[in-house]
Amino acid sequence: MKKITVILVLIVVTTILKAQNFQQTIRGKVLDKETHQPLPGASVILLNSNPIIGVISDADGEYVIKNVPIGRQGITVTFIGYNNSEAKNIMVQTGKESVINIELVEKVENLNEVTVSAVKQKDKALNDMALISSRSFAIEQTERFAGSIGDPARMVGNYAGVAMQNDTRNDIVIRGNSPIGIIWKLDDIEIPNPNHFGSLGTTGGPVSMINNNLLSNSDFYTGAFPSEFSNGISGAFDLRMRSGNNSKTEFIGQVGFNGFELGAEGPFSKNSKASYLISGRYSTLAFMHFIGFGTGTGTAVPYYQDITLKIDLPTKKFGKFSLFGLYGASHIDIGGDKNDTSSNSYNMHGMHTKFSSGLNVIGLTNLYFFNSKTRLKTVLSAQTSGNIISVDLFKVNPEYTQQYFRSNNSQKKISVALHLKSKFNSKNNIGVGCYLDYNIANLLDSIYLQENNRFSTLRNVDGNFLTYRAYTQFQHKFTDDLTAYAGINLFSVSLNNEISIEPRAGIEWKFTPLQTISFGFGMHSQMQPNQIYFLQYNDTINNKYIQTNKKIGLSKADHFVLGYSFLLSTNLKFKFETYYQNLYNIPISHLEKEFSMINAGADFIIPIVDSLQNKGVGKNYGVEFTIEKYLDKGYYFLFTSSIFDSKYKGEDNIWRNTAFNSNYIFNLLAGYEFKIGKKSFMTFDAKTVYSGGKRYIPIDISASNAAEELKYDYTQSYKNKYEDYFRLDLRIGFKINGKKISQEFAIDLQNVTVNKSTFTQGYDANTKEIYSTFQQGFYPMFLYRVQF
Numbered sequence: 001m002k003k004i005t006v007i008l009v010l011i012v013v014t015t016i017l018k019a020q021n022f023q024q025t026i027r028g029k030v031l032d033k034e035t036h037q038p039l040p041g042a043s044v045i046l047l048n049s050n051p052i053i054g055v056i057s058d059a060d061g062e063y064v065i066k067n068v069p070i071g072r073q074g075i076t077v078t079f080i081g082y083n084n085s086e087a088k089n090i091m092v093q094t095g096k097e098s099v100i101n102i103e104l105v106e107k108v109e110n111l112n113e114v115t116v117s118a119v120k121q122k123d124k125a126l127n128d129m130a131l132i133s134s135r136s137f138a139i140e141q142t143e144r145f146a147g148s149i150g151d152p153a154r155m156v157g158n159y160a161g162v163a164m165q166n167d168t169r170n171d172i173v174i175r176g177n178s179p180i181g182i183i184w185k186l187d188d189i190e191i192p193n194p195n196h197f198g199s200l201g202t203t204g205g206p207v208s209m210i211n212n213n214l215l216s217n218s219d220f221y222t223g224a225f226p227s228e229f230s231n232g233i234s235g236a237f238d239l240r241m242r243s244g245n246n247s248k249t250e251f252i253g254q255v256g257f258n259g260f261e262l263g264a265e266g267p268f269s270k271n272s273k274a275s276y277l278i279s280g281r282y283s284t285l286a287f288m289h290f291i292g293f294g295t296g297t298g299t300a301v302p303y304y305q306d307i308t309l310k311i312d313l314p315t316k317k318f319g320k321f322s323l324f325g326l327y328g329a330s331h332i333d334i335g336g337d338k339n340d341t342s343s344n345s346y347n348m349h350g351m352h353t354k355f356s357s358g359l360n361v362i363g364l365t366n367l368y369f370f371n372s373k374t375r376l377k378t379v380l381s382a383q384t385s386g387n388i389i390s391v392d393l394f395k396v397n398p399e400y401t402q403q404y405f406r407s408n409n410s411q412k413k414i415s416v417a418l419h420l421k422s423k424f425n426s427k428n429n430i431g432v433g434c435y436l437d438y439n440i441a442n443l444l445d446s447i448y449l450q451e452n453n454r455f456s457t458l459r460n461v462d463g464n465f466l467t468y469r470a471y472t473q474f475q476h477k478f479t480d481d482l483t484a485y486a487g488i489n490l491f492s493v494s495l496n497n498e499i500s501i502e503p504r505a506g507i508e509w510k511f512t513p514l515q516t517i518s519f520g521f522g523m524h525s526q527m528q529p530n531q532i533y534f535l536q537y538n539d540t541i542n543n544k545y546i547q548t549n550k551k552i553g554l555s556k557a558d559h560f561v562l563g564y565s566f567l568l569s570t571n572l573k574f575k576f577e578t579y580y581q582n583l584y585n586i587p588i589s590h591l592e593k594e595f596s597m598i599n600a601g602a603d604f605i606i607p608i609v610d611s612l613q614n615k616g617v618g619k620n621y622g623v624e625f626t627i628e629k630y631l632d633k634g635y636y637f638l639f640t641s642s643i644f645d646s647k648y649k650g651e652d653n654i655w656r657n658t659a660f661n662s663n664y665i666f667n668l669l670a671g672y673e674f675k676i677g678k679k680s681f682m683t684f685d686a687k688t689v690y691s692g693g694k695r696y697i698p699i700d701i702s703a704s705n706a707a708e709e710l711k712y713d714y715t716q717s718y719k720n721k722y723e724d725y726f727r728l729d730l731r732i733g734f735k736i737n738g739k740k741i742s743q744e745f746a747i748d749l750q751n752v753t754v755n756k757s758t759f760t761q762g763y764d765a766n767t768k769e770i771y772s773t774f775q776q777g778f779y780p781m782f783l784y785r786v787q788f
Contacts (some may be wrong), residue, residue, distance in 0.1 A: 022679055022737050026090065026098045027064045027247070030057045030077055033103035033128055034423045035622040037372050038062070039079050042104070047074035047088070067314045068092050070679060070737050081426075083480070089631045091140065093735070094679075095742030095787030096250050099242065099725065101216075106426040108480045121516075122630050125219045129431065129473050131506035132520035132563050133223040133577060135159070142212045146687040147729035147750055149257040149781060151208045152218070152237065153195075158642040158667045160577070160624035161222045163691060165660070166759060167727070167751070167776035170195060171204030171601065174222050174235040174580060176584035176620040176646025177557075178601035179203050181234025181526055186210070187241050187310075187324050188377065188419065189363040190231075190435075192385045192411070196304040196330035198357055200387055200409055201529025201606040207258060209306045209328040209359060211279050214263075216242035216529045223579055224520035224559040227471040227487030227504045228419070228433060233524045233557040233583070241324065243312045244277035251280070251383055256783040257748070259284050277310040283330075304330035308554060311413070319368030324361075331356035348710070351404075352392040359385045369482070377415040386410030389445075393709070395766050409459075411530050414438045418780040427477045434470040441530045447608070450709065457545065458608060461534040466494040467527070471502070474568065481510035491525055495533055496551045514567040521561075525554040528587060528597060529606045537610040548611040549587075555597065555614075556585040556784055575626040586616030586648070593652040594717045602659035618648035618658065637670040657718040662692035662725075671731075683733040683746075693722035699763055699770050710763040722758040725775070727751050733783075746783040754778045 006663055012342040016220050030042040038061025045054040065075070074088035082104040090098050103126070125134040141155055142371040148155040153170035156162055163173040171179040182203045184191050195205025219238040221229070229236045259281030270273045283304045306328040335352040363381035370376065391405040415485045443459035473487030473560030479702040485506040492499045502523035510516045533552070536545040587597040589609050600607055622644025631638045646661040648688040666714045671685035695718040703711035733746035764771055 009642050022070050022094045022739060023067045024070055024092045024094055024097060025064060025066050026073065026075065026092065026100060027062070027066050028100040028102065028278065029061045030063065030079065030102050030104065031061055032423075033105045033650075034421070034429045035369075035373055036103075036367075036375060037369065037713060039082070039104060042077055042079040042102075044177075045076050045103075047076055047086070053219045061514070067443055068098075070094055071675065071681075072673075073098075075102075077101065080102055082106050087571065091416055093742035093787065094737040094740060097245055097248060099245065106428050108138060108477045121565070121573070122571075123573070123628070125221075126217065127219055127226065127239075128429070129226040129228070129475055129487070130219065130221065131160075131483060131508040132518040133189075133559075133561050133579070134219060134221045134225065134632070136217050136219050137405065138217055139212050139390055142215075143728070143746075143783075144671060144683070144685060144731075146671075146685040146731040146748065149748055150212045150783075151258070152210060152215070152220075152239065153204065153208060156220050156237075158638060158640065158669055158687065159220070159222070160575070160626045161579075161622070161642050161644075163642070163660070163662055163665050165602070165694065166204075169204045169206050170208060172235075173662075175581065175622060175642075176644055176660050177234035177581075178598060178657060178660065179234070179659075180234050180601040181604075182530065183232035183236040184239075185229075185237060186239045186326070186361075187322070188365065188379050188417070189324065189361065189417070191326070191357065191361050191382045191383060192413075194305070194326070194328075194358065194359065196328060197302065197332060197355065198359075199383060199433075199605045200411060201531055202601060202604070204301070205357075206305055207285070207330070209308075209326060210467075211258070211261070211263075211281065211306070211308050212278055213252060213254070213261070214241055214277060214308055214310070216240045223581070224483070224504065224506065224522040224561045225524075227473045227489040227502070227522075228431065230435075230469045230471070230489050230491050230502075230524075231467075231526055233526045233555060236588075241308075241310050242277070243322075244275035244310065246273045246275035246312070250787065252785065252787050254783070254785040255284065256785075257284055257781045259306070260287070269578075274311070274313045276312075278308070279305045281305065300332050300334040300336070302330065302332045304328070319366050322363070322365045322367075324363045326361040328359045329357070336422065348762040350394055352394060354388075354390045356388045357386070359383070360590065374420070374422040377419040377421075379415070379419070381415045381417075382413070383415075384410060384412045386442075391533050393765075402448060402457075404448045405445070409445060409531065410442045412440040412442075428476045430472070430477070432470075432472045435468070437467040437469075438464065439467065439530070440464045441534055443531060450707070456538050459531065459534050459767065460535070461547075463534055468492045471764050478748065483508045491554070493527060493554070496553055498553050500554055500556070516563075516565045518563045519561065520559070520563075521560045524559060525556045525720055527554060528552060529600070532587070532597070532612070535608065535610050549568045552587050553585055553613050553614045555587065556583070558582040571630040571632040573626070573628050573630075575628070576624070578623045579621065581620040583618035583620070583648070584616075586618060587612035587614055588616035588650045589613075590651050592650075592714065594650050594654075594656070594714045596648050596650045598648045599659040599718070616648065616650060618646070619647045620644065629631055631671075631673075633669070634674055635672045638667070639669075640667045641665070659695050659718055661695055661718065662721065665691035676734075679737040681733075681735040683731070683735075685731040685733075687729045689700075689725070689727050691725045693724050693757070694759065695721050699761055701763075701770060704763045704765075705768050708765050708768075710765075725757045726755050727757070727775075728755075741788040743787075744783070744785040746780040749782070750779040750781065751776055752778060 015697045030039045042057040044063045123135040157164040196207040198205035221236040244265035252263040254261040261281040262278030265277040285302045309325040311323040361383040366378045389407040394401045417435045421431045423429040441463045471489045487504040504522040506520040508518040560647040561579045567577040589595040625641045627639045646658040669687045673683045700713040730749040736743045
């Protein structure tokens, strides 16, 4: 081990001492933001270059700036009749070309008028229809922010209004809503849970399948989102995969939390603009377990692997075709060693669980321009996801094992989507679209009922149904400083023949060059997870199974948001938002009067409750503050705070806290970057979070002892919280540039104060005691990346 350390140090020192004036290329496209048409003749200048280095975009809107010195660089883009745009803090490295696409907004004012340009909001959403509760994020942040470990979901947990429920998973709670209310879109394809070890119907998991090395800047929404988004009442990810380099072949190798990774990209030929992008990853946690580091799962070993592919094929007559594919598989065996009494957040004492999950998505898109103002995007996709689960209960003294739960569930979807967008002029643009989804559910599971001493079938179904969605949205710019948006979404489900019509609207007014006020409203709805619709009730009197949930309707929510932002300087922003959300049509149970589907997602699996009715209600309201210093002169910081309340009513008509009502959360992040010599960089990043504790349902110890199994006191559901949560994460990174290779070393130190925050409580039938499971303890994670 000492020899390896000495060799690594010598490599680093030698690389620094032999540093040359290394350079790289910045390339990309200049596009109209609304139409995505190329803008030939745009001026692209390298900031702070002396003498000035600049180029003009060609007939396809493409530009290439060669011989750019490595390090942080920036470009400014100008074009007649359009607002200027800048891209700053581009990390130029020798191992990979920097591809920066710039979208320009056409000016509304007459060119002869004298106008004062406002300072651009650097986190403004890429989607021009999004005016409030939205922001874009740079993919570099998914690693740069301490504790994010390359995961977009963990990274957005630092934003105002967002909370993480579990250190070992990436489920996110937005404004007190369940994580299952989040919409995931990847390259305009709606996808199910994109996480390893994720359960059907949920949206989180311990390890993301989304490879951040393959993403470009993307959008995140926390409420009142545009009408093109449907089937979600919480928030949305609109992730965009980047295209492979169409002029140069490049490779990447990486070892980190998300896996051992190998990737490649490049053109298919020198004379073609077609490109490919592919990457595969394999479980790092399995290797970490092998060398003696705990994974938070006791003696269990988590195995996972994923492959991501994108092919771009532009044509002259038929537009641009893109083929996208995502494959992921994972499995784990927890609790198989009866002598292992360690606690973890995945399994209870006296329980042996085998869990496997899988996801396959393939999509084909075509982007076709009818003219310079109108484009049509056609999306064809197919996907399948599933779980195989077995759970056994056991006792040590006396020795006893009972099969408890078996499940083999999968769901499939074939989808066709059309998105038409047209720009009438600099003031008006419109978008219309539709989705047709054919859904297939193959569900088979059963559970042991101790009181009847037999297994009961929960679902044994091969079902299918259609969903149809359509939307239209219109944006009008009264001036460059005053913009209004209106849209409507139609959502229809063949299972219950329900049709939901949902208006959306927003307005944004820059009443000074530095200050903006905005308002948004939206009606939103969401289907229940498939397992809920096809749950079977065992009618023992008539000796048959009945699907009592098949006709339940959509859950619905009305979002109202008011926002204000103030650009204190070019790189410093203050933002405030307040909101109220009215939730209704929530499925509840007349048999379990405290139950509501509003709390589904608080556990790893979807609850098993039949005979549901759409009579439940809920409400979320709160205020959020953000102070953000964008990366400039080597440092950044971000402070966010959220103070909120989240309530619901079940069949008993009593207002209760939801499972996600932690009431408050505060985040503080900061980072500093500096050069070592001419070609190397060191980074230091820190994050701290303080929030209210997790709500819980207390265990009824008397009933549990009598039954010799876990029993809850549901009359006290979510009344109390565990102790407040605190965590401090640190990250140290080092980047080295060689002549044609760039390398990065980093270490993430999570929960460096080793703070013990309670995650949940369980019941041990062997000892007849209640025990606590804690959030993740101190956990170091290393990263090594090489690009060439």
